[in-house]
Amino acid sequence: MLTRSEILSSLERLLPTVQKPGRYTGGELNQVVKDWDSVKTRVALVFPDIYDLGMSNLGLAILYDLLNQRPEVLAERAFSPWTDMELAMRSSGIPLYSLESKHPLIEFDIVGFSLPYETLYTNTLNALDLAGIPLFSADRTAQDPLIIAGGHAVFNPEPMYAFIDAFVIGEGEEVIHEIVAVHQAWRERKGNREDLLYSLAGIEGVYVPALYRAHYHPDGTFSRMERLCERVANPVVKRIVAQLPPPLTRFIVPYIDTVHNRIPIEIMRGCTRGCRFCHAGMITRPVRERPVDEIVDAVEQAITQTGFEEIGLLSLSSSDYTQIVDLVQAVNQRFVDRHLSISLPSLRIETVSVDLMDAVMDERRSGFTLAPEAATERMRRTINKPVSTEQLIETAHAIFSRGWPTLKLYFMIGHPSETMDDVQAVVDLCKAVLSEGRKVLGGRATIHAGVSTFVPKPHTPFQWVPSETIENIRAKQGLLKRQIRGPGLKLTWTPPEETLMEAWLSRGDRRLAQVIYAAWQRGARFDAWKDGFKYQAWMDAFTETGLDPAFYTHRHRPPFETFPWEHISTTLRKKFLFDDYLRSQREETLDDCRQGCFACGILPAFAEVRRQNPGDIWKCPDVSPRLQIKVEEIALSEALD
Amino acid sequence: MRLRIFFAKTDAMRYTSHLDLHKTWERTIRRTGLPLVYSQGFNPRPKLQLASALPLGFTSDGEVLDAWFAETDQSTTQILESLQRAAPPGLKVHKVTEVDPTKPSLQTQVRSAEYVITLLDPVPDLEERLESRLSVSSLPRQRRGKTYDLRPLIETISLLLPDELGRSRIAMLLSAREAATGRPEEVLDALDISAESTRIHRSQLIFDD
Numbered sequence: 001m002l003t004r005s006e007i008l009s010s011l012e013r014l015l016p017t018v019q020k021p022g023r024y025t026g027g028e029l030n031q032v033v034k035d036w037d038s039v040k041t042r043v044a045l046v047f048p049d050i051y052d053l054g055m056s057n058l059g060l061a062i063l064y065d066l067l068n069q070r071p072e073v074l075a076e077r078a079f080s081p082w083t084d085m086e087l088a089m090r091s092s093g094i095p096l097y098s099l100e101s102k103h104p105l106i107e108f109d110i111v112g113f114s115l116p117y118e119t120l121y122t123n124t125l126n127a128l129d130l131a132g133i134p135l136f137s138a139d140r141t142a143q144d145p146l147i148i149a150g151g152h153a154v155f156n157p158e159p160m161y162a163f164i165d166a167f168v169i170g171e172g173e174e175v176i177h178e179i180v181a182v183h184q185a186w187r188e189r190k191g192n193r194e195d196l197l198y199s200l201a202g203i204e205g206v207y208v209p210a211l212y213r214a215h216y217h218p219d220g221t222f223s224r225m226e227r228l229c230e231r232v233a234n235p236v237v238k239r240i241v242a243q244l245p246p247p248l249t250r251f252i253v254p255y256i257d258t259v260h261n262r263i264p265i266e267i268m269r270g271c272t273r274g275c276r277f278c279h280a281g282m283i284t285r286p287v288r289e290r291p292v293d294e295i296v297d298a299v300e301q302a303i304t305q306t307g308f309e310e311i312g313l314l315s316l317s318s319s320d321y322t323q324i325v326d327l328v329q330a331v332n333q334r335f336v337d338r339h340l341s342i343s344l345p346s347l348r349i350e351t352v353s354v355d356l357m358d359a360v361m362d363e364r365r366s367g368f369t370l371a372p373e374a375a376t377e378r379m380r381r382t383i384n385k386p387v388s389t390e391q392l393i394e395t396a397h398a399i400f401s402r403g404w405p406t407l408k409l410y411f412m413i414g415h416p417s418e419t420m421d422d423v424q425a426v427v428d429l430c431k432a433v434l435s436e437g438r439k440v441l442g443g444r445a446t447i448h449a450g451v452s453t454f455v456p457k458p459h460t461p462f463q464w465v466p467s468e469t470i471e472n473i474r475a476k477q478g479l480l481k482r483q484i485r486g487p488g489l490k491l492t493w494t495p496p497e498e499t500l501m502e503a504w505l506s507r508g509d510r511r512l513a514q515v516i517y518a519a520w521q522r523g524a525r526f527d528a529w530k531d532g533f534k535y536q537a538w539m540d541a542f543t544e545t546g547l548d549p550a551f552y553t554h555r556h557r558p559p560f561e562t563f564p565w566e567h568i569s570t571t572l573r574k575k576f577l578f579d580d581y582l583r584s585q586r587e588e589t590l591d592d593c594r595q596g597c598f599a600c601g602i603l604p605a606f607a608e609v610r611r612q613n614p615g616d617i618w619k620c621p622d623v624s625p626r627l628q629i630k631v632e633e634i635a636l637s638e639a640l641d
Numbered sequence: 642m643r644l645r646i647f648f649a650k651t652d653a654m655r656y657t658s659h660l661d662l663h664k665t666w667e668r669t670i671r672r673t674g675l676p677l678v679y680s681q682g683f684n685p686r687p688k689l690q691l692a693s694a695l696p697l698g699f700t701s702d703g704e705v706l707d708a709w710f711a712e713t714d715q716s717t718t719q720i721l722e723s724l725q726r727a728a729p730p731g732l733k734v735h736k737v738t739e740v741d742p743t744k745p746s747l748q749t750q751v752r753s754a755e756y757v758i759t760l761l762d763p764v765p766d767l768e769e770r771l772e773s774r775l776s777v778s779s780l781p782r783q784r785r786g787k788t789y790d791l792r793p794l795i796e797t798i799s800l801l802l803p804d805e806l807g808r809s810r811i812a813m814l815l816s817a818r819e820a821a822t823g824r825p826e827e828v829l830d831a832l833d834i835s836a837e838s839t840r841i842h843r844s845q846l847i848f849d850d
Contacts, residue, residue, distance in 0.1 A: 016697075016698040256661050306672070339679050
């Protein structure tokens with residue numbers, strides 16, 4: 001394998017021959033380069049997709065900043081090379097290297113992967129392989145880097161258990177420091193690898209899969225997770241930070257265009273809406289907000305430090321941020337003459353959202369996005385996103401009236417109990433909204449329907465639900481493609497094969513690790529990319545390993561089934577999720593839980609954290625003493641079960 | 642106020658495209674807080690004009706940008722200093738001068754461009770090749786399906802002393818007018834030298850008047 005200086009001289013000739021060489025150079029404004037030899041711990045942070053995507057990942061940017069603030073630690077970035085660069089690197093013997101110092105990844109102490117979604121799994125294997133790091137955790141020694149992973153997808157870590165030494169469950173801001181501390185202490189005592197793994201497992205929220213063994217029933221369903229050592233946690237409870245730290249403002253400014261080329265400021269974490277399909281909404285509870293002043297100051301600092309012309313005020317549901325109107329006004333006032341565009345994603349479907357966006361500075365005013373997710377009121381009650389069709393039409397009317405010519409509507413097909421009538425309703429709704437737009441804007445009005453396919457996710461009320469079959473997806477998409485066409489109508493959809501892959505990986509168990517490995521060996525990578533995804537490689541991988549994808553996707557899971565992700569706890573009670581699933585079958589909704597607690601399990605689990613960090617930041621309702629007792633009783637009775 | 646900014650594009654910046662360089666400049670100026678002028682209308686754009694697109698991978702010491710600012714109290718020296726502080730690695734600001742706003746646009750004023758090419762691999766008969774391949778009155782070539790004559794676009798070409806690593810260097814002055822632009826890769830190709838085994842540096846742009 002080439003050394004750092006050999007990498008540098010090879011790159012000199014190689015970079016001019018690949019597409020977008022700016023992905024592979026580093027050296028941007030605000031990157032941090034430290035002296036390699038004068039730090040104790042070197043961490044590589046990897047987003048296993050191309051630079052253009054990875055540079056927009058806020059989680060990695062936060063960890064990069066936190067780690068580099070420590071004088072004895074350095075953190076550098078690495079991304080997956082696109083296929084042309086991979087080929088060039090492999091033929092010149094260049095291993096995967098970090099952008100800052102161009103050190104091969106294998107020379108780092110810790111390599112951390114961000115896994116926000118499942119389609120990055122094969123890229124993770126490919127990155128390890130390109131780095132010359134043994135793919136399987138079991139094959140690594142104390143000389144190899146420690147391989148860790150975090151992000152939303154690892155709330156079901158099992159399909160990747162064989163490749164990752166330790167998973168970080170939940171929010172990383174505090175636990176990352178504990179991991180570095182454990183690693184430094186282990187280095188000082190010159191421990192072996194087993195020692196490191198056991199020490200890591202002692203950190204709250206860290207899951208070391210090698211210390212657990214999975215058992216299955218004769219019919220192939222999961223039976224239980226056995227701890228191989230009394231000292232490790234079962235369940236491993238996710239980490240949260242009680243109070244969100246001040247937002248990151250010193251972002252690296254890319255030299256080339258990236259997907260979200262802007263300043264991301266997280267205004268709120270968590271969501272109280274309880275949409276039943278929404279993985280993020282379930283796993284990121286409780287809701288915590290940042291104060292308006294803190295956000296406005298952060299925007300100011302970030303503009304000064306980066307020069308970006310766009311700000312994303314991010315959260316799972318902007319409309320629910322308590323002081324959203326004040327925030328928008330404050331941002332407008334402070335930055336009125338700065339030629340700034342502000343994006344405010346995930347607004348509720350109500351005319352107030354249009355007032356809000358109207359007040360927001362957006363110099364382009366090109367499109368407005370609403371996400372009804374389903375087109376009939378029955379379906380929207382089923383998924384717990386209740387909004388009336390009348391309200392949606394009214395909101396659309398307001399959007400067109402205020403001058404937005406394009407309305408993007410997000411839907412999903414394949415929700416539980418969906419019929420062809422519900423799919424037809426997507427067409428009818430799009431046309432109804434378009435005709436509303438034409439009343440106001442004439443031929444300028446455009447509807448863009450983005451229709452993805454629902455994938456049941458672990459830790460949600462729909463974790464029991466079978467995924468839609470490929471035949472049904474095709475039939476439903478066929479209907480949409482035939483009818484959502486013509487002037488003013490645009491349709492985009494997700495290829496059904498990609499949906500199925502996401503589906504089997506989402507609710508997979510440990511046995512899927514073999515499938516991922518076999519699919520990668522057959523060339524699967526960039527599964528999130530239309531031109532990269534190789535369905536046949538995955539099908540062959542299933543055949544080779546003797547596993548049936550339908551077992552993971554289409555099987556109807558009985559109420560009493562134990563899931564292979566239950567040893568990972570979001571602190572939401574399974575009973576709460578199941579009751580909510582039953583409610584969905586009765587087409588009953590559950591209100592925003594800011595108005596009243598439904599005892600999902602968050603409150604008792606983090607009661608102590610909340611007591612230690614009092615204040616207005618925490619948006620779970622103050623529970624009455626009576627309800628508090630009830631909540632604690634439930635927790636106690638379930639602990640005893 | 643129209644300011645002319647003379648700058649170098651080096652290191653990792655050499656892989657930044659023309660369009661992305663434009664964005665990099667916009668952000669650099671925004672970081673200084675100087676009052677950059679934006680166009681009016683539906684999609685306001687900053688008023689910035691780059692003299693001449695530099696192909697991806699080339700470094701340069703001779704790039705020029707015109708930027709329009711609202712009136713400020715700052716002297717050009719102060720502006721130069723704040724630009725230097727705000728510039729990202731790889732963008733070096735050499736000089737700032739004030740220009741008559743009524744003068745024609747920078748792009749139309751470029752006459753020729755001077756390049757220095759470093760050969761990463763030895764080419765033993767380099768002098769001979771320069772002599773034999775270029776002492777012709779016309780050098781017809783094809784580019785994007787069109788035939789054109791490269792020879793008149795080469796104003797001068799000569800060998801320089803080798804660099805500190807002993808690598809050969811060629812200097813060439815090529816026409817850089819609209820529709821009459823000589824490309825160093827094309828000259829190298831005419832010399833049977835692959836552009837990938839060279840390092841191309843633009844040393845200066847030459848303007849009319």
